[in-house]
Amino acid sequence: MSGSNNPTAVSAVVGERLLFGRRSGRLSALIPPLIMPLFIAVFATYLAVGIATMEIPEGTAFPGPQFFPAIIMGGLYLFAVLLVISAVREWRAPAEDDDADDATEATTSTLVTRHVGMDWVSFAWVVGSVLVFALTLHYIGWVVGAALLFWCVARGFGERRPVASLVVGLTVSSLTYIAFDMGLGLSLPSGILGGGF
């Protein structure tokens, strides 16, 4: 069908099908498929430490607070190992069925598989702006902060008109402030513009 595990995510069905990382065969091709198993193993270790150091109130009956997390931890370690095995296996067997894959995709849908590298500049713009926004929100307030966040993310998406994008960003941030803070009564920080409101 869609050839992706996330059929409801729009990027899974729109346009070409993109594969993360380079073609197999080189050692660097092994890195992307190993990120998730590594993360899973780290999370499982976090659970393991938590289970070992957990303070349990006295008189807790048998399947206590550690029981279910222990099952999850075991499962996570198991899946991490299985994922590493399958990643190494795929890496050893160069994907000669790549082109065959393209052909079948093209007949069943509009998707075409393409290998792309990661755009680190965009990544830095999007992730960096959310990080800075989170840390400075209390000082600069919603209207200014959200407008800057909008501007930076648009920049990360390749927007080249800085003034237009700032105007749209300020409009969006002011409208959301009016609708949600003043209209629905959610509390958003007013920050440096606080005196005026």
Next chain:
Amino acid sequence: MESLQLLAEGFAGALSLENLVWVVVGCLLGTAVGVMPGLGSSMAVALLLPVTFSLEPTAAFIMFAGVYFGGLFGDSTMGILMNTPGQASAIASTFEGHKMAKQGRAAQALATAAIGAFIGGFVASVLVVFLAPALADFSSQFGPAEFFALAVFAFVATSSVVTDSPVKGLASLFLGLGIAVIGIDGVSGAPRFTMGSPNLFAGVSLVTVTVAVLALGEVIYVACLERHREGGTMIRPSGRPWLSRKELREAAPAWARGTVIGLPFGIVPAGGSEIPTFLAYGLEKKLDGRRKKPMFGKGAIRGLAAPEAAGNSTTGMAMGALLALGLPISATAAIMLAAFRQYGLQPGPLLFERAPDLVWALLASFFIAMIVLLILNLPFAMLWAKLLLIPRPYLYAGITVLCTLGIYATSGEVFDLLLLLGIGIVGFIMRAVDFPLAPLIIGMVLGPVAETGLRDAAMSSNGDFSILVQSPISITLYAVLLLVIGLTAWNRIAARRKERVGA
């Protein structure tokens, strides 16, 4: 007919001016979200969830109903006009729908889709009104062991049956389960995995995780990888946005067949409406092949009508399963379940007894939403198509602002914004290496149900786990599950064999 009387009362509640406004707002938002590229209804519900907490529960759910169905009305618009479906459930509609548009019948194609969505959703809502109370009655016999079985069923079905790689699906599911155990244990009161931080005592909020994974992670993914693709060109729809009597007669049986195919999938946790839309499309194609003048490939109206009706009838029935059993079959339904919990309501058998006003007003608002959506979509489909012209940088920048707005508005803590970013990056990595995200959400929602069921059952039998497989209901559930796994495995092996023979 007790149901009818209760439904009438529900209409009385839902037809107040204030609630009508929320239905219309929900329908407008839902349609907009469905039409716009980059937004699925699961993302829309996730983004809206935090900002609706200041509303009354009834108003909030009525709005959700509008968004939930609105997303399905709009999602085929992009497929028809640009040949790029906005959601997986719209792929099947795209094949013939776009061909109709190419022949200058774009307006009729949009009308066929809107009417199909209306019929599917309407029939499903009628069925839900009569079946849900019975289903709720039945599920009131469920004890801890049965709820555990139900959760296991949903886990296995969503993580291994729907996805290509069971290991990836299960890993994603277990990550969700793992996030759900963080926080103070409800049974014993022991703080778990909090590192002593009071920010984590209440656990990681499901809202944060869904917004992070479904919205922010997707934004990062599109920015870093997916942006480098070619865009399609849009066909400007023109002509009459209604159907001639001949076209209606042509499409009517397809709408009916599509609806019937979609209904059963609403209560099976098989990942939502993608499979039924393809089944409906396939059936119409087969039937079409037997006619004297096959229309498929030339813009067959039936090839568009059937999948649209199937998709919406599945979605409608899924709400029934959610309300009566507390069983979410898709990521969107899982987020709705989270919304109920935020208001202190637990969908399932007791909901119909404890909050009948809310349930029946919600069911009544389904019908109102359908009619509002038909009015919004039939004559104005071309106006909605203008939304496709929003530049992508602004669209995604706006989504990012809404993500942070929702999370900050619910907690007011910078910590939650940082958590949003961290989990968003994990979500991005999972998208990039093609891990399914729906099992993570389902695991997080049903994890506590499974854990409480498991521990309560074991405690009541003094630690004897055989109690899990003693009641007829749980045995039946496990048997059906084994059957489903067996069929899937058999299908996969058969497909692999076929591939080998072909190569």
